[in-house]
Amino acid sequence: MDRKIYKTGQTRGADDDQIFQNRVGRNSTVLIPFAVWIQNPEVRAKQYENGFIVLIPPGEYFETENEDISSYGLEIGVNTLVYYERRDEWLKFNPEERGFFPPSSRTSPLGGQFAARIANTTSANDERINIGYTTSGLKGAGIRLYEYADTDNLRTTRVQLEAVFWHAVDAEEKMLGAGMSQDDISVRRAAKIDEAKNLGLLDYARLEEARILNAARELVCPLCLEPISAAGFLSRLPQASGRERHDLTVTEINLFHIQELAYGVFNHRPYNLGWGHHHCNVVCKDAGIQATLEWMATVLRRNRMLN
Numbered sequence: 001m002d003r004k005i006y007k008t009g010q011t012r013g014a015d016d017d018q019i020f021q022n023r024v025g026r027n028s029t030v031l032i033p034f035a036v037w038i039q040n041p042e043v044r045a046k047q048y049e050n051g052f053i054v055l056i057p058p059g060e061y062f063e064t065e066n067e068d069i070s071s072y073g074l075e076i077g078v079n080t081l082v083y084y085e086r087r088d089e090w091l092k093f094n095p096e097e098r099g100f101f102p103p104s105s106r107t108s109p110l111g112g113q114f115a116a117r118i119a120n121t122t123s124a125n126d127e128r129i130n131i132g133y134t135t136s137g138l139k140g141a142g143i144r145l146y147e148y149a150d151t152d153n154l155r156t157t158r159v160q161l162e163a164v165f166w167h168a169v170d171a172e173e174k175m176l177g178a179g180m181s182q183d184d185i186s187v188r189r190a191a192k193i194d195e196a197k198n199l200g201l202l203d204y205a206r207l208e209e210a211r212i213l214n215a216a217r218e219l220v221c222p223l224c225l226e227p228i229s230a231a232g233f234l235s236r237l238p239q240a241s242g243r244e245r246h247d248l249t250v251t252e253i254n255l256f257h258i259q260e261l262a263y264g265v266f267n268h269r270p271y272n273l274g275w276g277h278h279h280c281n282v283v284c285k286d287a288g289i290q291a292t293l294e295w296m297a298t299v300l301r302r303n304r305m306l307n
């Protein structure tokens, strides 16, 4: 349970070929595409705890050189990198020929001017190009902008996520089954609920509106609204003893974003996060709850299962 809550403060995994760091805190250095930076005052105004790096495509940088990026508060090698993702750009605007170096730091000044992640092609001469943030001590430049959350939000979000977990209809019996004592359960549950209330969280009307809890204040999956079994949080699911009061589907439970992630919107906040079925989360991903429900209704209508 602790581990599940802890992991909500981390970003998702990234493989070695990506520019992103693999599973690090959501308050890490943030990578921001140049287009997002110039279009979004909120993104520019934000104070990022561990800084940010703006990634500007080579075409944009070299062909609009006269348009001064410093008017946006940016400087190559300080808080901005020319970022190569395409081979044609690499050939046309080769950074090494321009005296550019790969960076040596994630924080300003970056100590270099460019990074590259260019896929290989079927042609024998077109090998993959990975330059910048590739060494074991400095792997990945930062996190995705939409994953960012500051320390304060990380803390309040964790408290709320545990407080709502204790609203699962079978939380007590499943935690007993997992070896926690009745006293420990009572103490921990009361402490987490108090902590949430003291932070001004656990507003039941808002939680119901956000589809995190139902009207009976039970933890539900934000998409299908089925009450969630606490067993889905445990790494080793307890064996059914035949004495359980609740007969819920036991399935893997994941962190669930109520509003889908989008650039320029900082969505890791207490009332935007609940717990949901892994499969419901997959179905919902990117589209969002409302659009997914409408799509499902259309599917059922076409199948003549709904008028």
Ligand SMILES: [Zn+2]
Residues within 6 Å of the ligand: 221, 222, 223, 224, 225, 226, 276, 277, 280
């Ligand atoms: Zn569900």
